[in-house]
Amino acid sequence: MNDDQLLRYSRHIMLEEIDIEGQTRLLDSHALVVGAGGLGSPAALYLAASGVGRLTLADDDVVEHSNLQRQIAHTEASLGRFKAESAREAALALNGECRIEALSSRLAGEALLAAVEAADVVLDCTDRFSSRFPINRACVKTATPLVSGAAIRFSGQLAVFDPSVAASPCYACLYGEEGDDDSLTCAESGVASPLVGVIGSFQALEALKLLSGAGTPHRGLSTFDGLRGEWRRFELPRDPHCAVCGAAVSD
C-alpha cells in the first residue's frame, strides 16, 4: 500500500478488525454487483469508496426519470444512459483507483456463470425473482458468497448465503424457485427512497466483512420495517430438499 492509500483508508486501517491486512485484502478483491438501481447504487458507491479493488457492475436498464427518486448513483445528466455505465462513472469519481467493468447487456446463462465465478462475492441488487433465481444457482454452483437484498414500499430484507459453510442455506431454500415477479417490483408497488439506501448499504457492509475477513457474516434473514423503524431476524435453515443446494443436487 502506498502513502496515498494509507491516508485514504486510514479510518479502516485504525479498526483492529480490518487493519492493513484487511484493507489489503479489500484492495485485492473483486465484487460483482448485479443491478445498478436503488440497492446497487449505494452498494457500488460504498464498495468503491471502501477500496474494493475491482468491481463489476451489471445492469441492462437505462436511467429513467422515475429512477432518480432513489437510485443515487445516477443524476439528471444520466437520463437515457445505461445504468451500469452511469454507476461506473459515479463510482470512479469517488475512487479512480478502482477497476470497474460495466456490463450493460442482460447477464444470463454462461455469461452470468463466468461473471459469478470471477468474483469473490456477489451482491444481488436486482428486483425480480426471474433474476434472483439464476444468480443464486450460479453462486451455489461456483461456491461464491451471495449477499441478497430486497426493498419494497417501506420494507426491506437482507440475507447472506455462503456456500463454503456446510450448513448455509441458499436463496431457493427460502423462496423455492416459483416466486412471482409482480409481487416484487418497485414499479408497481412504490418504495421509500432512503429505504433502498439502508438495505444497499447493509449489503455493502456484509460484502466488506466477507472480503476483508472482519467479524462474522450475517446469519439468517433480517427484515426491516421502515414505518416502525424495527429490525427482526429469523433463523434460516438449509432445506435438505432444496432443488438448488439440496443433498440430492450436490451429491
Ligand SMILES: [Zn+2]
Ligand atoms: Zn437451497
